[in-house]
Amino acid sequence: MSIGSSQFVEEDRISAGRKLLLRLHIDLPLLVALLLLAGLGLFVLYSAGEQQSEIVTRQLIRLAIAFGVMFALAQIPPLVIRRWAPWLFGIGLLLLFAVLMLGVVGKGAQRWLDLGLFSFQPSELMKLAVPLMIAAWLADAPLPPSHRRKLVASLFLLVPTLLVARQPDLGTAILIACSGFFVLFLAGLSWRLMISLAVLVAASLPLLWQFVLHEYQKKRILSLLNPESDPLGSGYHTIQSTIAIGSGGLYGKGWLHGTQSHLDFLPERSTDFIFAVFSEEFGFIGNLLLLAIFLTILARGMVIAVQAQDTFGRLVAGSLSLTFFVYFFVNMGMVSGILPVVGLPLPLVSYGGTSLVTMMAAFGILMSIHTHRRLMAR
Amino acid sequence: MARLNPQPIKDHLREALLFNRRMLVAVVAVILLVFVLLGRLAQLQILRHEHYTTLSENNRVSIRPLVPTRGLIYDRNGVLLAQNLPSFRLEIIPERVTDMDRTLDELAKLVRISDEDRDRFREQLSVSRRFEGVPLRFRLSDDEVARIAARRHRLPGVNITADLARHYPLGELTAHAVGYVGRISIEELRQLDPSNYKGSHYIGKVGIEKYYEDILHGQVGHQRVETNAQSRVLRKMDRTLPVPGQTLYLNLDSRLQLAAQQAFGEENGALVAIDPRSGAVLALVSMPSYDPNLFVNGLDSATYRALRDSPNRPLFNRALQGQYPPGSTIKPFMGLAGLELNVTEPQREVNCPGWYMLKNDDRRYRDWKKGGHGEVDLDRAIVESCDVYFYDLAFELGIDRIHAYLSRFGLGQRTGIDIRGELPGLLPSREWKKAVHNQRWYHGETLITGIGQGFTLSTPLQLASATATLASRGHRMRPTMVRSIQRPGDENVTPVEPRELEPVTIRQKKNWDYIIRAMQRVVHSMHGTARGINVDLSYTIAGKTGTAQVFGIKQDEEYVAEDIQKRLRDHALFIAFAPVEDPRIAVAVIVENGGSGGAVAAPIARRVMDAFLVNAQ
Incomplete structure (x- = not known):
């Protein structure tokens, strides 16, 4: 009897929480995964930015703004x-x-x-x-x-x-x-x-x-085929980032212990090439975890797309989710040397604000599509 | 969703199914791509982990540029004009210095460090890579090296590096032709291929050194080195050797340069000598000159100011950039225009009372000879340089035909020589005056154009090229500095093919013969204006003297050269080619404020032609 009443209270509490989230137009699984990724990103950034807390603070402010934009759009x-x-x-x-x-x-x-x-x-x-x-x-x-x-x-x-x-x-x-x-x-x-x-x-x-194609773009493609052809120029990024990833091994060198990044061998390590810093310090296991978070976000986006109640919602949610995939796939691909170097940051992890805001705005739209669903149905 | 026009009814279920099918395809594609990515990560982090660990553990495998040796420059006889000498450079690795200002002050007590050195060092500091030496001083003397070496233990981060520095053995003799290299400026750095210039400190600034920069510089090589955390090299690994710059052989003859320089003495001016058959530039002299070696490592500002502000302007390349009125040297070309366009003929005579007047104009256009030449034909007009004949001829030809004909000789245009900075001079025309001055053309201007005064301007190079064209009877070759190029380690020398320009067409060969004979009589006849140079002459010269007014003389005003300050005296000019029967050298000389072309400019040309034709063997 006491069990039954506590179950009842529990259910009531959950549904009250859900109601609140629904009223705020927040999709909990998506929010949790995004926060997890952003938090992880701050740790990596602290390491990549030579442990300057100033960089982390500034990124934190940007994240706050970006999440704010997401909440606003979700309404x-x-x-x-x-x-x-x-x-x-x-x-x-x-x-x-x-x-x-x-x-x-x-x-x-x-x-x-x-x-x-x-x-x-x-x-x-x-x-x-x-x-x-x-x-x-x-x-x-x-x-x-x-x-x-x-x-x-x-x-x-x-x-x-x-x-x-x-x-x-x-x-x-x-x-x-x-x-x-x-x-x-x-x-x-x-x-x-x-x-x-x-x-x-x-x-x-x-x-x-x-x-x-511009001359520099051709050079980047050629250097993908053979990075050694121009080791001081456009091939340099890829050579150094593959060394960083490869030397990370299964378990990584440990947080703040990446030599490639901390000895300045890795260029653009706070921005486009931050994945190499992560890979070097957290290894293959870390990469599996990181990919899992990214894929969770992607999967949630796809679920939102499939569950959307009209064609517009479906198409938008599906496209934004798949574009998110392209974002992190192209970034990881170029850092690990299977795609040419194009200037794309790793979403929510790379230092920088402009694309972060756009990215979170997209997730705001996803949340809007998902949380206005029932209201529309009624 | 209000719609204005009726649409087919949407089948929501069908659309949802279609979407879900497509989504399934996307999921499959995502899974495949994620596996590719995982595969790559596994390859790097599990399969090849050992390999990459070695690379990163030894770490600190870094790639150092191997700077290519700059190509040498020789003259046509194999005399070395530009070489590379070993020198020592003072470098600082900023990361290893605790107090930069103190270190710099300390070093300044040991070696000379100018403010410019410091400024440049600070500039380079901001763009250098980590643990890379930033140069502070170049070309240390043995003394300076010893002084620093003795105190090096107290100066962490200070290094002395062996280096090659450019050197010009003939110094100012070839400065205006060969040019010089200097330290790469920040602006130049932005325009360079950064990977090819990694480690290069010098770049061609003017002359041949600049024009042929790509060929002279060579291709950078790389050396992989294993370094410790302080970037000290522990072990050298594999390397790609640099490809040295290519060797240039010039058409220039340093003996002619020397002869010209000696002949000029203290005078300012320029001389250009060209082989009419190929356009090969045999001599290119601008006086006074300067020592290019001063520029290689940056000179201190006092020396630079002295050079820049000297009233004689030694840095100014008069041969390419000096634009002077051609004066009477234009007369053979005018005469040829008159004959070829049937405006005049050898028999025609003009009376010269010492002046010329246009109808309806009371202005007198004066001859240089006060009493006049009397009855003159074209031959005498060239030999004695009668102005009145050419006033008349210019009037008959008209400015349009003058402009058209003289343009064919390249007057008023850049010759396209392989040195940058050449100026085009000016051959005036009706259209030009309209466009620039917004005024119509006056007859009086046609007259003074006919004797190479007024608006007309040409460079010594241009005059030499036009003279070469006259000598070779219409064949025009682009003036060329470089004779051949040789790849390092290659026996074969690749000649630079002479480039032919659009020739001046000949209507009647006898007209050309007539003009050239008249030019020959300028030197070889009793009354020729350049007869002074025919003493002990073992070959024939065809020439024409010229005098270019520096400032205008008012009507009816007497003009005595000695009274006027040297600076305001006329420029003396001379163009010539030799031997007349088979021209092998064409020369243009200008002596600034030299006064008389025949007395001052012609002897310089003679000395240079002697050096080429007589003392050659």
Whole structure:
């Protein structure tokens, strides 16, 4: 009897907690996994940043802002987001053109728009606007999409991608292209079309190499095939990061004990190459754990996509989840030397704020899709 | 979702199923890719762990650049013009120094360290890699090396490194042609291929050294070294040898350079000598010159200021960048234009009373000879340099035809020589005046263009090239400094092919013969303006003197050269080629404020041609 009453109290408490979470539009599994990843990231950053607590503090502030953005977006119903999509896309496109015209040249590439108080990368906005726009466009009609829908959608995909690639920011361009493509893929783009597109792309690769790719991009691809060909230049990153990963072994050298990173052999170790620091210090076991966290987040995103109640929600959630996968897969791939070096950070772990905010905004949208579900159903 | 136009009804169940099928495909793809990634990580961290442990444990395997030796430069006779001499460099590894200011002060007591050295050191400090030596002083003397070596135990982080430094054995004799290398500046560093210039401290700044930088520099090599945590090299491992820079053989003849320099004496000016057959630049002299060796390691600011602010401007390359009115040296080209365009003929005579007047204009255009030359034909007009004949001829030709014809000889254009910084000079035209001055062209300007005054400007190089074209009867070759290139360790020498430019077409060969004969009489006849140089001449010279006004003389004003300060005196010019029958050398000389072309400039040309044609064997 006492057992029964305590069970009852327990259930009541749980459902009260759930209600609170639902009212706050928070998806608990996703939040826990993200917090776990962010926390782990801070530890790695402390090590990679030569134990300067200042770097960790600054990253902590950025994380707080980014999580704040996530909570804020989670409050907005998917319907509203869907209505915003064309506006976001249009503004983003205008800004991209603006960057092209009068962008402040930084690091040799035109990416930033100086807005007086702060500078802003319109390409970041496009990472969200492109999948939202395409999803909204395709969800307006029955799936699989008609030829006309597909054609317009491919324009929504190509124009921003090419603008960003021109800046040149290959990493972000790839992400934007992927996010848009995933929407089309999930919306049922026919296999025949995809295969013929793939053949077309493969056939145009030599042209791309000849006319589109910048000299430094070619060098990076060549150095992937043979890092030793330019050990002082573009191959240097990959040589040093594979040494870091490989020397980590099964169990790693221990936190703060990575020699590759602490003796300055590893470049960009707080930002794009932070995965090498992690691998060196926590080994293969650590990598399994890290991958498990990433895959948990991915899996939760996919579940949210499958459980979404309308086509727009499904497409957006699916695309954002798969783009998240591309994010960490490409980063780990380039650090471990199976993909060319493109400037992509490891989500939530790398030092830096811009892409972090976009990333968390995407998770905010995922939470919104999931937590507004029942309200919509009623 | 309000829709304006009717849409087909959505089948929600079907769409959800389609989506789920696609999601399944995505999950399979993700799993496959994750396995690829895991496989790679397992390969690195489990299978090849030992290998990578060795690499990281020994650690500190680092890659050091092996700097290529810079290519040598020889003249056409194999005289060394630029070489590399061993020298010692003072370096500091910042990470091993506790108090940088104290260390620098300490070092300043032992060796000379200028403020520039310190500034440059600080600049490089900010861009250097960790545990990499940052250079403070170059070319230490043996004394300085000994002084530092004796106190090295008290100066942690201070190293003396053996190095090769550029040296120019002939010094100022070839400075304006060969140029010099200097320490790489921060701006240059940004534009270089960073991996090829790792460890390189020098780069070509001007002259041949700059133009042929890519060929002279070579390809960097790498040495893998095993170092301890303090970056001390413990063991050298495998290496890729650097590819040394290629050797350049110039067309330049250092004997001609010397002859010219001696002939100039204290005068300022320039001389360019070209082989008309190939465009080979045999001599390129700008006086005064400077010692290029001063620049190799950066000179102190006092010396640099002295060089830069000297009224004689030794750093100014007059041969390429000095733009002077060609004066009467333009007359043979004008005469040829007159004959070839049928505006004048050998029999035609013009009366020269000592001045020339246009109709409806009371301005007198004066001849250099006050009483005039009397009746002159074209031959006499060239031999005695009669201005009135050419005023008349210029008027008859008109500015458009003058511009068109003289342009074919390359006047008013860059020659395209393989040294940077050449200036184009100026051959005026109606269009040019409209565009630049927004004024119409006046007849009076045509007249003074006809005697190489007014707006007309040319560089000594350009004049030499035009003279070479005249000598070879229309063949135009691009002036070329480099004769051949040799890869290190390769027996074979790759010649640099002479490059032909668009030739000046010949209408009637006899017109060319006529002009060249007149030029020959400038030197070889009784009344020639350059007859002073035909004493003991064992070959034939065709030439033309010139005098370029530095400032204008007012109408009816007497002008006596001696009265005027040297600086305001006319420039003396001379163009010539020899031997007339088979031209092998064409020369242009300008002596700034030299006064008379025949008396001052021509002897310099003679000395250089003697050196080439007589003393050659």
